Amino acid sequence: MDRVPVNDAIIYSLARLVDDAQKDRRDPSHSDIEFQLKRAALIHADPNKDGPPVGKAKRLRIVLNWAIENDIAKAEQLTAGIISSVQGCGGFRDSSPNFVGVDAIADLAAALRSEGIVLGEDGSISPVALDSLSGRNLTQALRGYVRRAKKGIEDAALVVGTSKDLMEAVAAHVIQELWGSYPSTANFPSLLGQAFVALEMATPEQAPAQDEHQRCRMERSLYETACSINNLRNK
Structure with missing residues (x-):
């Protein structure tokens, strides 16, 4: 490093x-x-x-x-x-x-x-290998990612890379805590999509319903934003 x-x-x-x-x-x-x-x-x-x-x-x-x-x-x-x-x-x-x-x-x-x-x-x-952590220890490690992203706010590459890593780790953490296990081989969009489903959040795969809550539109946008950050980080 x-x-x-x-x-x-x-x-x-x-x-x-x-x-x-x-x-x-x-x-x-x-x-x-x-x-x-x-x-x-x-x-x-x-x-x-x-x-x-x-x-x-x-x-x-x-x-x-x-x-x-x-x-x-x-x-x-x-x-x-x-x-x-x-x-x-x-x-x-x-x-x-x-x-x-x-x-x-x-x-x-x-x-x-x-x-x-x-x-x-x-x-x-x-x-730290996030895969080796769980529960409170993992939560603390994820907070470390957040602090590092905040400190490096003027370093675009650092913020993008840290943000993607943080989102991926949080998605896996959510699935692990709510469903008991997570697919370690899933790509980023799939892993994130499963985390959204586990939290009952809307994704672009779900067609908008006429009477749905306004937050659903925001949640779909958040999903798309996360995937865009992942693509930008890969480039």
């Missing part, structure tokens, strides 16, 4: 991975962090650029707190880059002199999971 969702808990936990103020020096170095700042085009927010130097943890927190308010896409890119740097330095390997510690890794893993991201013991990052 070249981008990772960011929130306040993730920023704090991530900064702990590079903080060596109370211990012997360990990598990633200030130079490594600067490389990631330049790569994410966030060097202008670096407090070490013009002012007196600050520690690595504070340096990272300052940049990410600025980016989370002003350019979330760059914040997500920097987060992924820092995790990659720590991984490359052996920060997730307990036999390495750069090992960041079990607690620091566990805290970051917990913060990332709330945003739908799995942090492996080796530092690898991947999206």
Whole structure:
């Protein structure tokens, strides 16, 4: 993954991975962090650029707190880059002199999971497999999708892709909860259609009735909009 969702808990936990103020020096170095700042085009927010130097943890927190308010896409890119740097330095390997510690890794893993991201013991990052979740855990993961879409509102590709994934996951969740199982091989229009039927919502397959409620017209439009988003995401 070249981008990772960011929130306040993730920023704090991530900064702990590079903080060596109370211990012997360990990598990633200030130079490594600067490389990631330049790569994410966030060097202008670096407090070490013009002012007196600050520690690595504070340096990272300052940049990410600025980016989370002003350019979330760059914040997500920097987060992924820092995790990659720590991984490359052996920060997730307990036999390495750069090992960041079990607690620091566990805290970051917990913060990332709330945003739908799995942090492996080796530092690898991947999206939560929604198929492996159910009930409250799945609901929380879906909320993470919603938060990410809201934060990336100016990133059209992110919003379209996240919206499609969210709709597909919610449709499967609805069918699973109401019917006990869902067809894992169904295409998007079929899966969505079944979710609409399960919720007694109208789809374009159902001809309008003369005395039907006005919401039915809206529901058919919502179905068509969702399918259009799916087509746009595929392109």
